[in-house]
Amino acid sequence: MECPMCYEFYALDRVARNLLCGHTYCTICLETMYKVSKRIECPICRTKHEPNVKPNNLSKNFVAMDLASKHLEEQQAGPFNNQKNI
Ligand SMILES: [Zn+2]
Numbered sequence: 001m002e003c004p005m006c007y008e009f010y011a012l013d014r015v016a017r018n019l020l021c022g023h024t025y026c027t028i029c030l031e032t033m034y035k036v037s038k039r040i041e042c043p044i045c046r047t048k049h050e051p052n053v054k055p056n057n058l059s060k061n062f063v064a065m066d067l068a069s070k071h072l073e074e075q076q077a078g079p080f081n082n083q084k085n086i
């Protein structure tokens with residue numbers, strides 16, 4: 001599970017957040033977007049959120065973060081750990 005904007009996996013310092021439209025992005029991307037455009041606009045479905053909807057007010061997507069951490073664990077523990085420089 002990775003953020004569709006920065007393609008980084010969700011993590012504790014990259015918390016997944018649900019937008020009101022149902023799409024999920026990491027807090028870092030949402031905060032950058034909020035700083036630039038003073039509101040959150042979903043890049044996938046173009047849903048504009050009210051300016052008072054701030055990244056920290058959106059609900060966390062624990063499922064996405066859980067999947068991401070499991071995926072990272074598998075990568076680190078898996079048999080293919082020679083292929084780190086993809
Ligand atoms: Zn992101």
Ligand SMILES: [Zn+2]
Nearest residue numbers: 021023042045
């Ligand atoms: Zn959306």
